[in-house]
Amino acid sequence: MKHAWDGYAKHAWGKNEVKPVSKRGHSASIFGSSSMGATIVDAMDTLFIMGFEEEFRAGREWIADNLDLNQMGGDVSVFETNIRYIGGLLSAYALDGDPMFKEKAEHVAKKLLPAFDTPTGVPYALINMKSGMAKNFGWASGGSSILSEFGTLHMEWAYLSDITGDPIYRQKVEKIREVVIAASRPKALYPNYLNPKTGKWGSAHTSMGALGDSFYEYLLKEWLRSGKRDRLSKKLFDEAALEVERQLVKKSPGGLTYFAEYKYGRLEHKMDELACFGGGMYALAAHEEKDANSERWMRIGEEITNTCHEAFDRTDTKLAPEAFRFSDSIEARAVKATERYYILRPETFESYFYLWRLTGDQKYRDWGWEAVQALEKHCKAEAGYTGLKNVYSTDSPKDDVQQSFFLAESLKYLYLLFSDDELISLDQWVFNTEAHPLPIKGANNLYREAKAV
Ligand code: DMJ
Numbered sequence: 001m002k003h004a005w006d007g008y009a010k011h012a013w014g015k016n017e018v019k020p021v022s023k024r025g026h027s028a029s030i031f032g033s034s035s036m037g038a039t040i041v042d043a044m045d046t047l048f049i050m051g052f053e054e055e056f057r058a059g060r061e062w063i064a065d066n067l068d069l070n071q072m073g074g075d076v077s078v079f080e081t082n083i084r085y086i087g088g089l090l091s092a093y094a095l096d097g098d099p100m101f102k103e104k105a106e107h108v109a110k111k112l113l114p115a116f117d118t119p120t121g122v123p124y125a126l127i128n129m130k131s132g133m134a135k136n137f138g139w140a141s142g143g144s145s146i147l148s149e150f151g152t153l154h155m156e157w158a159y160l161s162d163i164t165g166d167p168i169y170r171q172k173v174e175k176i177r178e179v180v181i182a183a184s185r186p187k188a189l190y191p192n193y194l195n196p197k198t199g200k201w202g203s204a205h206t207s208m209g210a211l212g213d214s215f216y217e218y219l220l221k222e223w224l225r226s227g228k229r230d231r232l233s234k235k236l237f238d239e240a241a242l243e244v245e246r247q248l249v250k251k252s253p254g255g256l257t258y259f260a261e262y263k264y265g266r267l268e269h270k271m272d273e274l275a276c277f278g279g280g281m282y283a284l285a286a287h288e289e290k291d292a293n294s295e296r297w298m299r300i301g302e303e304i305t306n307t308c309h310e311a312f313d314r315t316d317t318k319l320a321p322e323a324f325r326f327s328d329s330i331e332a333r334a335v336k337a338t339e340r341y342y343i344l345r346p347e348t349f350e351s352y353f354y355l356w357r358l359t360g361d362q363k364y365r366d367w368g369w370e371a372v373q374a375l376e377k378h379c380k381a382e383a384g385y386t387g388l389k390n391v392y393s394t395d396s397p398k399d400d401v402q403q404s405f406f407l408a409e410s411l412k413y414l415y416l417l418f419s420d421d422e423l424i425s426l427d428q429w430v431f432n433t434e435a436h437p438l439p440i441k442g443a444n445n446l447y448r449e450a451k452a453v
Helices: 002-012 038-050 053-066 078-096 099-116 154-164 168-182 213-225 231-247 273-288 294-313 347-359 362-379 404-417
Strands: 017-019 024-026 075-077 126-128 249-251 257-259 261-263 266-268 270-272 323-326 331-333 429-431 437-439
Touching: 002 017, 002 024, 002 038, 002 053, 002 404, 017 038, 038 053, 038 078, 038 404, 053 078, 053 099, 075 078, 078 099, 078 154, 078 404, 078 437, 099 126, 099 154, 099 168, 154 168, 154 213, 154 437, 168 231, 213 231, 213 273, 213 429, 231 249, 231 273, 231 294, 257 294, 270 273, 273 294, 273 347, 294 331, 294 347, 294 362, 347 362, 347 404, 362 404
Parallel strands: none
Antiparallel strands: 017 024, 075 126, 249 257, 261 266, 270 323, 323 331, 429 437
């Protein structure tokens, strides 16, 4: 963390991310066209948890003086801004208590509000911070919004209403849920696209990886965040998780459990590394409510996590490809050249972390340590850590980007994997999809709910 942070601080301070090989600032299109310290905001809670006080103070000063979304140009992703900026600020607020973090979180949310002005209330994907004009990606199923994007707002926005006393944020996400419930689903699965004008689902594609993933995660976790009061969220999760289990969880000839994707009437036996969060999610669900599903879901959690470890282990670098496939001839390996890259993603480490906390099985720490060593060996650069273009080559070209989620998620989950269970206890905290811990209502003194007036 120190090396990753110092590289960014020295070569790209205030920029969104650092290019750790060429030692300069980097900005992906998700952040629009200007620099807004994404790495700082995303890293704050990790710094806090690891005890980097001086670095946390420097980040705090930067946020107080410079975080102003009115200065952001271009089209910014509503989803990414929520999970990284609002999520990061809410965690910093809960952990540290400085009201500045809450004010900044509310400032960011207010800037996103115009994206919700659609006929159904399901937000658009992109917003221009200067004009407030919002729109969807041209490629997304005839102007649709994306399930993993509009379905990954509930935790942050409900919490924001509780700590500001302003109900508008919760109302916005409850409206999304109403539309999702009202739209009838083909094959009982949730398609990845929903048209915000008609409220109807778009193309028949369902995935636990890209475009779907954190929608399922937030159904489970909003139930947890609310102190298990939001039963509707849990009911929706149970129904969705059961259908995924029934239709998409498959076993390879060699005995590896994986999530297939449903695409236009048939199954595609491909799993994104992104879907590796699902191991932790099924295990967490099994642990949090002991019912008829628990035993099976714990097994799915363990088996998916094992498969993701295999995807890491079956490469020359011991780092997983972006997507891997299953057939009679190949298991847990990338097939296409375009799927061989690794961009410092956290999902498998996230599942190691949950499975370690929930089972205490030493193998998860061993697997985490293998990952730490692989990162050190293949990704360490002069000014931080870089992604790789080909995990099947030990001298892979580097992508020269240190993703902000590497500090927010990958390093945090790996650190917590080797820490005591009391550090960010799962009884008191629930992680948003960017690994920003939010306090559990009724269980955590740091909830900091606004006093009723
Ligand atoms: C992160 O921004 C979040 O984990 C998101 O849910 C998925 N993509 C990246 C990490 O891979």
